[in-house]
Amino acid sequence: MTSSNMWVAGVAMPVLIGMLLLFAVSPSVKANDQPSAANAAVKIDNFVFGPQTITVPVGATVTWTNADDIPHTSVSTEGVFKSKVLDTDEKFSYTFTKAGTYPYYCTIHPKMTGKVVVQ
Amino acid sequence: MADKKHDLIDQKLQDLNNDGVDRRGFLKCMAWAGTGLVWTMSGGIPVSRAFAKGYGKDDRKGADFSFVQISDSHIGFNKPANPDVTATLQTAINKINTMAHAPDFIIHTGDLSQLSKPSEFDTLDQVLKGASAKQILFVPGEHDMLTDNGEQYLQRYGKGTKGTGWSSFDHKGVHFVGLVNVANLKAGGMGSLGNEQLEWLENDLKGRPASTPIVLFAHIPLWTIYPDWGWGTDDSEQALSYVKRFGSVTVLNGHIHQIMQKVEGKVSFHTAMSTAFPQPAPGSAPSAGPMKVPADQLQRVLGITDVNYLVSGRSLAVVDSPLGDSGSSASGNAGGAPAVVDLIHG
Numbered sequence: 001m002t003s004s005n006m007w008v009a010g011v012a013m014p015v016l017i018g019m020l021l022l023f024a025v026s027p028s029v030k031a032n033d034q035p036s037a038a039n040a041a042v043k044i045d046n047f048v049f050g051p052q053t054i055t056v057p058v059g060a061t062v063t064w065t066n067a068d069d070i071p072h073t074s075v076s077t078e079g080v081f082k083s084k085v086l087d088t089d090e091k092f093s094y095t096f097t098k099a100g101t102y103p104y105y106c107t108i109h110p111k112m113t114g115k116v117v118v119q
Numbered sequence: 120m121a122d123k124k125h126d127l128i129d130q131k132l133q134d135l136n137n138d139g140v141d142r143r144g145f146l147k148c149m150a151w152a153g154t155g156l157v158w159t160m161s162g163g164i165p166v167s168r169a170f171a172k173g174y175g176k177d178d179r180k181g182a183d184f185s186f187v188q189i190s191d192s193h194i195g196f197n198k199p200a201n202p203d204v205t206a207t208l209q210t211a212i213n214k215i216n217t218m219a220h221a222p223d224f225i226i227h228t229g230d231l232s233q234l235s236k237p238s239e240f241d242t243l244d245q246v247l248k249g250a251s252a253k254q255i256l257f258v259p260g261e262h263d264m265l266t267d268n269g270e271q272y273l274q275r276y277g278k279g280t281k282g283t284g285w286s287s288f289d290h291k292g293v294h295f296v297g298l299v300n301v302a303n304l305k306a307g308g309m310g311s312l313g314n315e316q317l318e319w320l321e322n323d324l325k326g327r328p329a330s331t332p333i334v335l336f337a338h339i340p341l342w343t344i345y346p347d348w349g350w351g352t353d354d355s356e357q358a359l360s361y362v363k364r365f366g367s368v369t370v371l372n373g374h375i376h377q378i379m380q381k382v383e384g385k386v387s388f389h390t391a392m393s394t395a396f397p398q399p400a401p402g403s404a405p406s407a408g409p410m411k412v413p414a415d416q417l418q419r420v421l422g423i424t425d426v427n428y429l430v431s432g433r434s435l436a437v438v439d440s441p442l443g444d445s446g447s448s449a450s451g452n453a454g455g456a457p458a459v460v461d462l463i464h465g
Contacts, residue, residue, distance in 0.1 A: 105306035110308045
């Protein structure tokens with residue numbers, strides 16, 4: 001076996017596994033039009049939480065990712081959740097187990113606010 | 120009436136600039152990074168100039184003393200806007216050290232670090248150790264209180280201060296007050312001093328003769344520059360009401376990484392440049408994030424601040440127009456001077 005063949009084999013296997021996993025997951029997503037409980041994402045970009053209001057089902061995990069060159073936080077104004085300081089590309093996740101509206105903000109730049117609506 | 124007011128402001132600005140450095144020269148010598156402002160107290164009137172300009176023998180003739188303000192070192196920041204913020208802080212310190220007349224002390228108006236990491240504070244200490252000025256005074260920026268409610272900051276830089284790091288001192292007849300407006304910030308708000316600190320400030324100033332020159336310094340501007348970006352302090356009006364009776368009040372801030380000045384009655388407001396990276400003029404970019412520009416253009420970028428902003432329906436009139444090559448400031452991005460604006464209260 002040449003080294004290039006070995007490289008192909010090494011890459012192909014994880015890709016195959018990944019494709020199998022995708023097939024395994026996709027039908028359940030298609031069967032249910034509700035947003036996937038595992039997939040809610042908020043991007044912090046240009047000092048803005050996007051989307052500013054995100055609606056998710058009970059049990060959903062929301063993940064914040066900081067895309068700015070400046071650190072931010074995501075902190076519930078009612079003390080429900082509190083991220084550590086997120087430097088560039090760092091993430092914070094929180095799973096919402098109860099229905100309700102959860103306002104939050106960046107404690108470093110308090111003009112930055114957002115809301116998670118859990119239904 | 121308005122003209123008369125502007126004339127007075129112009130006169131005041133003339134005084135501020137009556138230092139042998141014309142406005143164009145003043146701007147030209149403001150290298151974008153590694154800069155600071157030298158404040159010379161002369162008969163209680165602070166006079167500023169960029170210290171990149173060399174000092175002549177007579178520069179301090181008649182001056183009582185001088186001090187230097189540096190700001191926003193952001194040690195630990197390593198993004199494209201400036202991959203080596205330690206080097207530019209070092210440049211700033213070197214320039215202070217080579218001034219013909221040493222300043223009595225240095226004031227750092229916050230954001231010493233990027234992420235409040237001990238290693239970042241260590242690096243800052245190493246660089247500042249090389250400063251010839253015997254005393255450096257600090258107020259924290261929001262980046263210095265990220266992890267532990269500012270405990271580490273207080274231990275290192277706030278010994279003997281009150282609350283989250285506020286304090287006052289007298290120096291050669293001038294009363295200096297360092298304020299903290301980056302702690303316990305409320306959702307949707309801007310900078311905040313809080314009741315405890317305001318009470319302390321009121322008491323601190325009480326009983327001082329109105330002739331005492333006052334210098335207030337804090338990280339976030341104590342005047343509203345651009346609320347959308349949080350460039351202001353929610354309860355600064357109350358703080359400023361305590362200094363109204365004084366004949367000379369100077370307010371020094373950082374945070375916005377560019378020079379802005381405003382003269383309102385007897386109160387002069389100034390924001391300093393960063394030693395780390397520039398930030399955009401208010402509203403000229405999608406956000407206040409670090410501005411990435413080629414190094415040889417940075418100096419020009421710093422000169423471009425024009426504020427055409429409405430605060431509570433009152434116009435923030437631009438008293439001084441940009442002097443740079445591009446002339447008009449309508450775009451908010453033409454080359455030129457830092458804007459000098461006058462907030463007209465109704």
